[in-house]
Amino acid sequence: MLTVRDIHVSYGGIRALKGVSLRVEKGEIVTIIGANGAGKSTLLNAISGFLKLGSGEILYKDKLLPKRPDRVVKAGICHVPEGRLVFANLTVEDNLRMGAYLRRDKAAIAADLEKVFSLFPRLKERQRQIAGTLSGGEQQMLAMGRALMTDGDLVLMDEPSLGLAPLLVQTVFDIILEIRALGKTILLVEQNAYKALDAADRAYVLEQGRIVKEGPAAQVKADPAVRAAYLGTESDQAG
Ligand code: ATP
Numbered sequence: 001m002l003t004v005r006d007i008h009v010s011y012g013g014i015r016a017l018k019g020v021s022l023r024v025e026k027g028e029i030v031t032i033i034g035a036n037g038a039g040k041s042t043l044l045n046a047i048s049g050f051l052k053l054g055s056g057e058i059l060y061k062d063k064l065l066p067k068r069p070d071r072v073v074k075a076g077i078c079h080v081p082e083g084r085l086v087f088a089n090l091t092v093e094d095n096l097r098m099g100a101y102l103r104r105d106k107a108a109i110a111a112d113l114e115k116v117f118s119l120f121p122r123l124k125e126r127q128r129q130i131a132g133t134l135s136g137g138e139q140q141m142l143a144m145g146r147a148l149m150t151d152g153d154l155v156l157m158d159e160p161s162l163g164l165a166p167l168l169v170q171t172v173f174d175i176i177l178e179i180r181a182l183g184k185t186i187l188l189v190e191q192n193a194y195k196a197l198d199a200a201d202r203a204y205v206l207e208q209g210r211i212v213k214e215g216p217a218a219q220v221k222a223d224p225a226v227r228a229a230y231l232g233t234e235s236d237q238a239g
Pocket of ligand 1: 011015016034037043191
């Protein structure tokens, strides 16, 4: 579904991605794990068209992916950004409707809104509430719901569990599995490597802008070098 081929991305003189290649097949959950600053967010932002590629190419459903964020959304890729970035002054419902701003299919939008509310009953209860007054966990759910309102097939998720209480971390990972069950494909960037590797089918390890390891998630999780570098003790990342 998605093929990233040898992409390079720089911020001025800082080379953040140095020849990254990966693929995501339809229906998979693929995770990218790596330390702070490894380039995980840069990779998702490059796919979404927020950053310009120095070189390399990105294909989506066998076609070159457009290089503008609005066209990437139209092509069927939605992005749940790090830090949620909800519209703090809008209501929950208006935030969700913003996710559908490029769509014209009113009946399908209404049906998707109901789908999002059944996935996140909490958002339905709070649909008239101003988003800035939601808790961190609720804002994460809102950001996920808003992405689902774009009707994309591929969901890019950037650190969805960051800063959440342990109980909510589990909820977020349960929801990721539910989103896959809705027929979506997921590319998940996470620092919570244990949880991400448990949820994912396949994994890539990103280090200083390069993929240094890839394979089935269970195999990556069992790799002694990965365990030493990213996994610590399981209780460190419990939740
Ligand atoms: P984190 O988990 O902390 O978000 P990450 O793996 O997502 O880390 P990136 O945010 O993609 O990493 O950053 C990759 C590299 O690019 C880092 O060295 C970072 O300092 C640098 N970088 C990221 N954004 C910018 C920017 N806007 N300007 C300059 N350098 C940047």
